[in-house]
Amino acid sequence: MPRSTAFSANSNLIITVIGCLLITWLATPASAWQQQQPSASQPNQIKVMAVVNGQQISRDQLVRETVNRFGESVTESLVNKYLITEECQKQGILVSEADVDNELEKRAKKFGMSSERYMELICTERNLKPSKLRNEVIWTELALRRLAAALTQVSDEEIQRQLESEFGPKVQVRAIAVNDAAKAEQILAAARNNPEQFSRLAIEHSVDPNSASVGGLLPPLRRNMGEPELEKVAFALDVGQLSNVLQIQNQYLILKCERQYPATELGEQDQILVQQRISNEIRESKLGDAAEQLFRSMQENSQIVNVINNPQLRQQMPGVATTVNGYKVTMKQIENECLVRFGRDVLQSEINRTLILQQLQKMGEAVVTEDLQQEIARAASDYGFFLPDGSPDVAKWTSLVTQNDSSKAEIYVQDEVWPTVAMKKIVAKSVQVTDEDMQKGFEANYGPRVEALAVVLKDQRTAQKVWEMAKGNQTEKYFGELAHQYSIEPASRAHYGEVPPIQMHGGRKILEDEAFRLKPGEISGLIPVGNTWIVIWCKGRTTPVVQDFDVVRDELYRDIMEKKLRIAMGDEFQRLQSVSQIDNFLVGSSQPGARAVEASRRAAPKNR
Numbered sequence: 001m002p003r004s005t006a007f008s009a010n011s012n013l014i015i016t017v018i019g020c021l022l023i024t025w026l027a028t029p030a031s032a033w034q035q036q037q038p039s040a041s042q043p044n045q046i047k048v049m050a051v052v053n054g055q056q057i058s059r060d061q062l063v064r065e066t067v068n069r070f071g072e073s074v075t076e077s078l079v080n081k082y083l084i085t086e087e088c089q090k091q092g093i094l095v096s097e098a099d100v101d102n103e104l105e106k107r108a109k110k111f112g113m114s115s116e117r118y119m120e121l122i123c124t125e126r127n128l129k130p131s132k133l134r135n136e137v138i139w140t141e142l143a144l145r146r147l148a149a150a151l152t153q154v155s156d157e158e159i160q161r162q163l164e165s166e167f168g169p170k171v172q173v174r175a176i177a178v179n180d181a182a183k184a185e186q187i188l189a190a191a192r193n194n195p196e197q198f199s200r201l202a203i204e205h206s207v208d209p210n211s212a213s214v215g216g217l218l219p220p221l222r223r224n225m226g227e228p229e230l231e232k233v234a235f236a237l238d239v240g241q242l243s244n245v246l247q248i249q250n251q252y253l254i255l256k257c258e259r260q261y262p263a264t265e266l267g268e269q270d271q272i273l274v275q276q277r278i279s280n281e282i283r284e285s286k287l288g289d290a291a292e293q294l295f296r297s298m299q300e301n302s303q304i305v306n307v308i309n310n311p312q313l314r315q316q317m318p319g320v321a322t323t324v325n326g327y328k329v330t331m332k333q334i335e336n337e338c339l340v341r342f343g344r345d346v347l348q349s350e351i352n353r354t355l356i357l358q359q360l361q362k363m364g365e366a367v368v369t370e371d372l373q374q375e376i377a378r379a380a381s382d383y384g385f386f387l388p389d390g391s392p393d394v395a396k397w398t399s400l401v402t403q404n405d406s407s408k409a410e411i412y413v414q415d416e417v418w419p420t421v422a423m424k425k426i427v428a429k430s431v432q433v434t435d436e437d438m439q440k441g442f443e444a445n446y447g448p449r450v451e452a453l454a455v456v457l458k459d460q461r462t463a464q465k466v467w468e469m470a471k472g473n474q475t476e477k478y479f480g481e482l483a484h485q486y487s488i489e490p491a492s493r494a495h496y497g498e499v500p501p502i503q504m505h506g507g508r509k510i511l512e513d514e515a516f517r518l519k520p521g522e523i524s525g526l527i528p529v530g531n532t533w534i535v536i537w538c539k540g541r542t543t544p545v546v547q548d549f550d551v552v553r554d555e556l557y558r559d560i561m562e563k564k565l566r567i568a569m570g571d572e573f574q575r576l577q578s579v580s581q582i583d584n585f586l587v588g589s590s591q592p593g594a595r596a597v598e599a600s601r602r603a604a605p606k607n608r
Contacts, residue, residue: 049347051583052354053593057347062586066338066346069411071321074337079324081140083298086325088143095142100134103142127344144291151290152283162278163271165224170261171234174198174216176254177208184245184252191242191254198242198256203451203542207251213500220261220494230255347586349415355576356422363426371421372413379417382562423569431568433560438553441560444505446546450515451539453479453497456489456532463526463533470523470535479523479537488532501542511536 050057088094101115108118119130128137176191176198178184187205191198202216211218221234230253233243237257246253266274305323307313308331313320320328360366373394380386380397387393401416402408453476457463466486470479483497492499502515511534514524518538527534546552581593 046585049343049584049586050351051581051585052351053358053580053582055354055358057350057354062343062347062350063335063339065350066342067335069346070338070342071334074334074341075321075329078329078333078337079304079322080295082324082327082329083295083302084140084143084147087147087294087298091147093143093146095139095146099142100138103138104134144294145287148287148290148294151293152286154279154282154286158282159275159278161224162282163274165222166278167264167266167274168223169235169263170220170222171237171257172220172259172261173218173234173237174202174256174258175208175211175218176202176206176216177211177251178205179207179251181245181247181252184254188242188245188254191256195240195242195256214491214495214498216256217258217495217498220259343586347584351582351584352573353419355580356419356426356573359426359576360422365422365425367418367421367425371425372417375417375421375424376413378562420569423573424565427565427568427572431561431564433557433564437560437564438556440505441556442549442552444503445556445559446544446552447504448541448544449501449503450518450541451501452499452515452518452536453483453539454489454492454499454534454536455479455483455487455497456492456534457486458488458532460526460533462486463535467523467526467535470537474521474523474537476537476539497537502536 047059048056049059049062104115104119108115111118113121119133122128122137123130123133126133176184176187178187183205187201191201199215199217202212206212206216221231223231223235225231227248229246230248233246234255234257237243237255239257239260241257243253243255246255302325303323304325305313307317307320307322317323317328319331321331321334322329376398377392377394380392380394383397385393385397385400398409398412402412455463455466455470457466466482470482480496480498483492484494487493487497502512504512504516506512508529511527511529514527515536515538518524518536520538520540522538524534524536524538527536579593580591582589582591584590
């Protein structure tokens with residue numbers, strides 16, 4: 001049986017409840033464990049699935065491609081569905097129509113809509129019939145919940161820990177993380193000599209890019225949320241106090257306490273309601289592990305035989321893919337299910353591939369093995385996978401994108417690498433990197449940046465109000481408080497206005513022009529960005545680490561070329577789609593090609 005190549009999917013047969021629910025979105029009805037019969041809504045009777053500029057994509061081709069990619073996951077879902085149904089029968093668990101109705105109504109209420117409207121939206125999004133949604137998705141989830149109920153008990157201690165996490169005290173710290181203990185001690189000494197420079201030290205030395213960009217500031221820490229030792233040290237600090245060097249796994253951290261938040265007081269009635277909510281949430285979070293235990297127990301007590309990968313069994317049971325406790329899952333079932341679940345997406349991929357291949361042939365170009373190898377090496381290099389000698393670590397990169405499953409490598413090349421290489425060949429002659437591109441790229445990547453606090457507002461009136469308050473007290477501390485109170489952007493709000501330094505040529509020209517106009521301590525005017533308004537307070541500018549253009553010329557050229565190629569590839573592919581005649585019989589769509597449109601235009605009567 002070809003293995004699944006859905007790179008984000010879990011390939012283990014024992015999957016968590018969430019995975020099981022996802023893969024049973026489009027599974028066979030619980031009551032129908034015989035081979036499905038073709039219907040008008042299924043693609044089983046269509047022999048030609050699409051025609052692209054006169055070139056056919058057959059049903060057999062689409063079946064082959066969908067099974068190659070998703071055959072294993074579909075087989076797993078059918079097996080799991082059978083196991084769930086069988087276990088429910090053993091334990092006498094029944095899920096009634098009323099149970100399904102109640103669950104649908106409860107879900108619909110969360111979105112403020114009727115059950116009918118909710119079902120319509122879900123069925124449209126997932127390409128489901130209402131009966132599939134009721135009998136598969138909802139039925140399966142309710143069945144699993146009842147089967148796993150005994151494994152999802154919640155203790156008083158768990159509830160108390162979550163209460164403390166949500167409503168207990170919080171502390172906000174800045175952190176500097178380095179990989180060397182001696183360097184950490186040196187930074188700590190410098191920070192103790194001048195605590196006001198802690199933010200600057202974090203920007204210059206911290207190896208955590210997310211916090212380093214905002215001077216080491218972390219979101220407020222809660223108890224029972226992460227690393228116990230980090231929480232212990234952070235909550236023991238007074239405002240402005242520095243910690244000693246703290247080792248967390250392979251990193252060495254220095255903390256500085258910025259703010260402390262008191263616990264939230266809850267009334268007696270509120271506490272009862274909150275405890276009920278927390279208990280339900282903890283139970284929900286345990287459901288995945290409980291389902292995994294359940295599946296493991298089911299499988300340990302079941303006989304599952306992979307027929308398709310056993311030549312002898314294949315001869316004895318032709319057309320059978322696997323058996324579970326004697327029940328036969330046939331290849332025809334798998335093929336039909338693959339088409340129903342994934343046919344549309346895979347067919348679109350085949351249409352796209354055909355368009356690209358036709359254009360390559362028209363240009364007299366071809367993709368060879370060396371091209372594919374070079375593209376894989378480029379990807380490995382761009383994502384930082386290198387061997388000790390500095391060359392790209394292709395093996396490690398390939399292992400990552402295929403999730404350590406070598407059988408997925410061929411599909412990775414076919415679905416990801418080949419289209420990229422082919423489109424690059426198509427647009428290569430039209431893309432050039434100019435001197436202006438190089439200069440802007442250098443300024444954007446290596447030039448000075450503006451360090452600033454920012455408040456993001458939803459409308460001009462509120463922005464005007466905040467701007468006037470900021471102008472009345474132009475201190476960094478007050479501006480940070482305004483950001484914490486008014487900013488609608490979560491990061492700037494949580495970090496008291498601190499945002500990553502603003503670069504040149506980053507795609508937000510109005511914001512960049514205003515930022516680079518300011519001097520330290522100055523406040524900007526109201527800056528329109530999209531549907532929001534931004535006010536910034538300038539802290540100063542960073543000092544470029546790289547000032548010699550020639551040192552980074554080659555790397556910069558490769559980066560700019562790759563970005564321009566990607567843009568050109570997207571534009572050219574859209575053009576190919578727009579001028580091609582594409583008939584997709586699976587979804588019932590038809591698009592006339594450029595010649596047909598032109599012929600129709602010429603044949604139309606002219607106005608006199």
